[in-house]
Amino acid sequence: MSTSASTLQEEGSIDEFFNVVATETLALFEHLEFDFFSEFDVFAPARRGRTRDHHPPELFRAFLHCYYKDIYGIRPVTRELQNTVVWLSCGFDRPPSRDAVDRFLTDLEHVVDEVFDHLVEQAAARGLLDMTYRIDSTDVRAMPSDPDASKNYDPTAEEYYYGYGCTIVSTGAKIPIAAEFTESKQAAEETAMRVTRDALAVAQPIWMLGDSAYDTLDWHDLLLTAGVVPIAPYNPRNTDDPLNIKYRVEDRIEKHSDEIQLKQSILDETYNRRSQVERTNDAVKDCGLGTLRARGRVHARAQVFLALCVRLVVAVTNYERGDNPGSTVITV
Structure with missing residues (x-):
């Protein structure tokens, strides 16, 4: 069964909590391909002025992790990524800044439906339809x-x-x-x-x-x-x-x-x-659709499709681990 943060903290096992976070996060990413972000020009460095260092695959993993943990909003996501185990598990070499997190979510809205389509293809390839x-x-x-x-x-x-x-x-x-x-x-x-x-x-x-x-x-x-x-x-x-x-x-x-x-x-x-x-709608709401913490249509749309992506990632992960793909929880 998955273990909640509050239970582990009450028991004084904060190291165990972060181990659980890392294990579940790595399980989310183990069987999925994220290299398709290279196809999207929106994440390319700016031609002039300040370089926009997005790290799209890492930040996408970060948002998947946070939404799975019921963490929403730019500030809460940024705070979660200050935890060493978390940002290392997501593939960063250092914690991303709040501005980087905000810019990524804004730019992701332009392609998030295509990202969703890529994950649908991965679910279809595994016979989940x-x-x-x-x-x-x-x-x-x-x-x-x-x-x-x-x-x-x-x-x-x-x-x-x-x-x-x-x-x-x-x-x-x-x-x-x-x-x-x-x-x-x-x-x-x-x-x-x-x-x-x-x-x-x-x-x-x-x-x-x-x-x-x-x-x-x-x-x-x-x-x-x-x-x-x-x-x-x-x-x-x-x-x-x-x-x-x-x-x-x-x-x-x-x-x-x-x-x-x-x-x-x-x-x-x-x-x-x-x-x-x-039941699908309820499952997607468990993955973030029911807790909209975005302000403005751009971030709201990005969060809606991110919730859909989390649902697909959890289903594929459970399938690959021999568990029920219909479950919204990854067991560790």
Whole structure:
């Protein structure tokens, strides 16, 4: 089992605590490739003036470590990296400055979705995806001091909140494979279409599940054209002549194919697996999505995708160690 800092400190074993930190941190990085940072010009030294010494792989490892330990924000991350065992475990030859940490997070926002895509590829290469995709949106609650966040309504919780949103496609053992940072939890149809295309670019599933918010003709036709069966509950909305169907796909297949038939019992059984996406959302929130300590849209978006990256890294690490990839904890 993992050991908390407070427990070890109460026992007076501060050296043991740092050994646990180092062991878990090294486990996070042992099986993953970070050399893809060399592809991004945004981290190159400035052509004129002060050299921007980012150490991208080391700082990315540092943020993964800190988010895994529930440490967020520029100052807390910088403080954590003053611990010798931590900065050595992350690959630094000396602790990074606060300015270096801040600059890295700012520049990372420009490429963090591509970094996320690289980690999705590593999860896919290990067979961690399955043939059922699920799409859903979740709230991302911000600090009251964030000037870019706004007041939004969460229809699931039936309450207002201050912050942003994130649309996620997940599969397998709580594995996020496509995502988009949004201004609110209720994302536009354009966002759903874009995230769906991103997910299909990873691999083609058999099924794609969404709630009634995804009961749109374009979303269904996109998936059916790609050879994927979309399942979203039919929402009659304001029509005066509602269809006698439970899922929109029943009508779309009837209109587009005379040969394919889907039993409603199979659709029901498959749709019942949609709740897995909510467990994925919870797992990503455990990795930082639920504790937004950033100020401003740039850092907020970077933190959202960093949380998604942490979830992928933990899943891959557990898989490589023979543990449950669905767990959000690395055992030592």
